[in-house]
Amino acid sequence: MTTLAPSPRRRMLPSGQGRTLGRLVVVLVVLVPLAIAWITAFAAKYLDGDPFNPEPLVFALPGVTILTINEAPRIELFVLAGVGLTIVVLGAVVLEGLASLRVLYPLRNRLPFVLPPSAERSEPTVVVVLPAHNEAETLPATLAGLAAQTHRPDRIVVAADNCQDGTEAVARALGAEVYVTEGNTDRKAGALNQVLTRLLPTLRQQDLVLVADADTVLNPDFLANGLAAMQADPGIDAIGGLFYGDSGSGLLGQFQRNEYERYQLQIKQRKGRVFVLTGTASMFRAETLADVAQARGTLLPGRSGDIYDASAITEDNELTLALKTLGCRMTSPVGCTVATEIMPTWRALWTQRKRWQRGALENLGSYGFTTATVRYWGQQFGLAYGVIALTAAYVLLLIAALAADQWYWVPFWVAVTVVYVVERVLTVLRGGPAAMLVAAPLILEIAYTFFLQAVFVSVLFDIVRRRTARWGHVQRKGVVDAS
8 A cells, every 4th residue: 555655855844833933923013003193193193184184065954964075185194095006916926926936836746656547538536525524414404415526436435534423424324434533633634534544545636525514515616626627627626615604693794794795705706816826625636645645744834744733723724725835736626616604693703704714824824925925914903903903993883973963965075985885786796686785785794894803903912811712612502512
């Protein structure tokens, strides 16, 4: 049997180092946006004019007096906004260029081939791996979705991990292979490592492995579209699914579905360029996973021979950084969509998003500042700046509203608000009337944004205080979850 032996290379940060450097990451993520915010505030003060100097137009309505000020902002403000927009665009172009260098000169070329080559013109074997922890209720829908694929998988392996329900029995009854993990204490990453290290040596270089959550339903053409994309371009190493949320859970559910709709739109606008290979459903060439296993402990953080870094609490984000560090190419085809479970309560959502955010910061601590991670650092800086800017804007707006004895309306800013409303509605158009109804008032989604920003701030405090992150698995009815 072929083994996934490591290949000695230059050292990177060892597994778990992201936790050690957590406080440094927090300092960087906070100080850089604060500096930008200070510069912005200084510029705004310089351009500050008294908007109430001109004589307002007065409109009297029953019980209400509205004063309208027909004055546009000073031209310097437009110049400053244009300069800022130009810097953002140039920065995005530079970040994309730096990320592309990894693909042009991939580190993975240093690694020898581990798996045997695929026979010429042979059809690749497609294996689906489903890590499952107490998923007896959701597994039937997931397996039914795989059975309905226009290109059926050759094998379906369910990794039953520390289950206290009937996951194993349900999987066997529905025709799936079952691997029961042994002594796994590394949650999802550990379960996947146990299965994949046994599975990969039986595959060829171009065979495909789809890793999907056991509460995910693939659209019927997912495998066919993914396979077609990878056969059309042998240079593609992995494919990430585009996910949207299940129905239900009222307003909270709609917030999440709107969020996922906009994420899909962003990926389409980026021509399929992947930001994160979601653990919901992603497909890999077998040799690509073997490369990761070889590089662990040398070119990549983690234990030698593991595909997933067991110390990472967001294993999909970490694997994405691993592949980008090696110079692998990834894409998200439009036809590869999946329906995934949404968080049913605010508490569950809070825990889930804290894990996602905590994992993202810890992963950056493990990988450092490189051409593969620079865009991800930029995202964290943007999140921190968003917290500062949005909070400051609405606090000042509230203070002004409480202090004013009359309402003043500036047509220019009203027009800007209308444009923003239109953008919010159009970006969730595919979600239907309910999605647009939630997006149109603005105030609802602004409140949801404040919730997500509170998650971000809470994570920063947790890292500084060295608090342990919670996994946040959704408990099923009748199951005592020990995770």
